[in-house]
Amino acid sequence: MGLTFAEKLLALKAGRDSVQPGQIVEVSPDVAMSHDNAGLVIRQFAQIGVKKVWDPSKIVIPLDHRVPAESTKTANAHKSIRAFVKEQEIASFYDIREGVCHQVLVEKGHILPGMLALGTDSHTTSYGCVGAFGTGIGATEMAAVWATGKIWLRVPESIRVQVNGNFPEMVFPKDFILYLVGKLGAEGANYCSVEFQGPAIANMGIPGRFTICNLSMEMGAKNAVVPVDRVTAEFLEGLGVGSGTAFYPDPDASYAREEVCNISKLAPQVACPHAVDNVKPVEELGGTRIDQAVLGSCTNGRIEDLKEAASVMAGRRVHPDVRMLVVPASKSVLLEGIRTGIITTLVEAGAVLVNPGCGPCLGAHEGILADGEVCIASTNRNFKGRMGSSTSEVYLASPATVAASAVMGRITDPRKVK
């Protein structure tokens, strides 16, 4: 019987010829990432009593969730992290100036095809965009990994998603993945490895692949992956970091579920409060009024996303009753946005520029919602109270839909604005 991507990769990491779903393996990660959460990881690590981390070269820590620090608790956590990385000689530490962890790890070439990457963040599934197996774990689990270099994993079942067709104008990978999460449901891929394939995937650039692997978490995926191809190779060549090992599923691999989608007639999608799988086509939203629009996050904070938003907004202004926040996912995105004039366009249109980081995505700081307020965001979660008041509401959409809505002051189909 052939093996899926996850089965092949985990078999190799476990030193076996083959594994099957449900089997428990013990493996060592190639990358173990944490962020502001490392403050808790360090506390737990100290309790285990091991003096040194197993391999400092495999640990990467960008600070991103609350940067610059919004409270003394966070400031003290950051301080403890800075001391820890020095003491443990962890070279890959990115202080508050770099951006969102997943964006930074991919941009800087920390993730290669065939790697097993763990992160104290659920959207670690993002790394499938370059053919790696990325999955999220909690702080205590990461402390044990730092101490021992090992983790037990249950081999997941796999779901294959074949995506055909071409994106219509103003419809994007974010719309596709919202549609898929809506279709499969919040538990639809629970603990499964999601493999994307097909011409629409092959035609997607790394940014779009990043978005779909990222948001796969919202259907419960253990990991998500796009096959390594010419697009991946060119991206990695540009970084000069080597090519890793490409794993491909065998033709006779066994899948728990197979989905076939065609995106040629897909409309812009919106996830409605308070669940990511509460997805509707934008035209069903009847122009819901908004107070805030957020463009950013690991899901959609890349230069391509900012460019799309700027293109929708060109010659227009943010609606006077709307606060639009632009949060580039990294310093690189910010600098390119400045160089190309994209950020100037957005700011001149009335958007507020926020420093690279997670910003308001998780309700930490930089754009909290008041009672009863409504936000449309290019982020990844809209659970009750996610971005502020428990009576606020968050809708999730593509950057184009976010931009169109910011201009009109209500949820708007971007095809109607251009």
Next chain:
Amino acid sequence: MDTAKGRVWVLGDNVDTDVIYPGKYLPIIVPEEMALHALEGIDPQFPSRLKHGDIIVAGSNFGCGSSREQAATCLKAAGVAAVVAGSYSRIFFRNALNQGLALVESKECRTRVKEGDTITIDFGRGKILLSDGDISFESLAPFLMQILEAGGLIEHTKKKIAGGK
């Protein structure tokens, strides 16, 4: 652990980590302080109403969303003896066991209890004892029970390292 007997709280499907433990409290790293915000996103009064030994009974996909382990730690620190849910998000599943918070998987339980009921979970026999009968459940794999019984992953890892494994 052998049994847990406690008062029941009933929750629905897809209880996510933002309502279990809101993001604004993530800077807290002390469990006793985390307990002050357990389930606050569902009801601001929840933390003060939770009592030691209480049992949460919920539907499917409990703990979906973020990898924040505070969602598990806050329940444990608040004294929740166990969670009985139809299914769990996998990261929460791991986080709970790593914190020594007992989990039971049962789709039936939520349909048979109401808030305020007292139930007993017999982990050894794999049974939930209700006033009108029993529900059987599949026990966790032995190695997961080891982590739970050690009191969580920290203690389990210390034992493993001391044992020279």
